[in-house]
Amino acid sequence: MSQQTKTIRWGIIGLGKIANKFAQDILTIDNCQLYAVASRSQEKANEFAKTYNAEKAYNSYEDLAKDPNIDAVYIATPHALHKENAILCLKNKKAVLCEKPFAMDKNEVEEMITVAKENKVLLMEALWTYFLPHYKFALQHLEDKTFGNITKLEADFGFKPTVDMNSRVFKKSLGGGSLLDIGIYPIFAALSTLGQPNTLETNATFFENGVDSSCTITFDYNNSIKAHLKSTLLEKTPTEAIFYCENGIVKINSRFQEPSTVSLIPNEGKEEHFDFGYTTNGYNFETIHFNQLLRDGKTESDVMSFQFSKTLITMLDTVRQKIGLHYE
Structure with a gap:
């Protein structure tokens, strides 16, 4: 062999x-x-x-x-x-x-x-998500500037689980809360397309035990480009990633972080919808x-590199610091 x-x-x-x-x-x-x-x-x-x-x-x-x-x-x-x-x-x-x-x-x-x-x-x-065909397809269209440069990103992830403070999702000692569990995906969407922001602003709400119940984040880039990101355990949200570009929109439909579909929506012309025929999880x-x-x-991925992982965790750390979230 x-x-x-x-x-x-x-x-x-x-x-x-x-x-x-x-x-x-x-x-x-x-x-x-x-x-x-x-x-x-x-x-x-x-x-x-x-x-x-x-x-x-x-x-x-x-x-x-x-x-x-x-x-x-x-x-x-x-x-x-x-x-x-x-x-x-x-x-x-x-x-x-x-x-x-x-x-x-x-x-x-x-x-x-x-x-x-x-x-x-x-x-x-x-x-x-980085390896899923629909996400790679969307990335390719953004890199090729099919609709020109990105002008704005909106990405969210929200669902409403049964509140159980003994569950991993809510337990502070296990890193519970919306940010690490699901907020990582909207942040990933921004970093994988726009890179690191110049500045970021964030607000959060909290459960009684101190873990974040929701988090809204704005990444500010040069040329007034913004990424509006959200994670929440208080409501079900569309869970989409919408990239607004100069001449159209690249939209990753609900639930963008897992096997999904992509819509290409030009400012002028016909919207196209792409289904990737997923047969697995x-x-x-x-x-x-x-x-x-x-x-x-190899000892390191050329896609999910150490540097990318370090940038991602640094962003999560920065958000946590700004909202005053400390794990036990």
């Missing part, structure tokens, strides 16, 4: 909702196997392994990290555990694809990157990219 067709054997740490979707999509990828899973609960690990045909089910993250048969580990634990879990795997020479946000703050992200470099192991933040696209990096012996 050549290196280019080598089967990449995956492990998953943290077996929640996203891990299930990731596991479903692994089953659709050639030369890719879900080999092992780990939960703090042996029963949960056994059940997950049985559902997705994994060979090993561990009740210890350490045991999974030390398994010599694993090439790569997907980390899907709560935000606050990302750094610790990633470093455990990296020190055991396992390539790591870590769910977004990469970690709780820039210091943690830099520590993870340092350990990856010391161990010469691949590490990437799993910001899946969408996690396969980042995984295929990651597998190829691993086969090529």
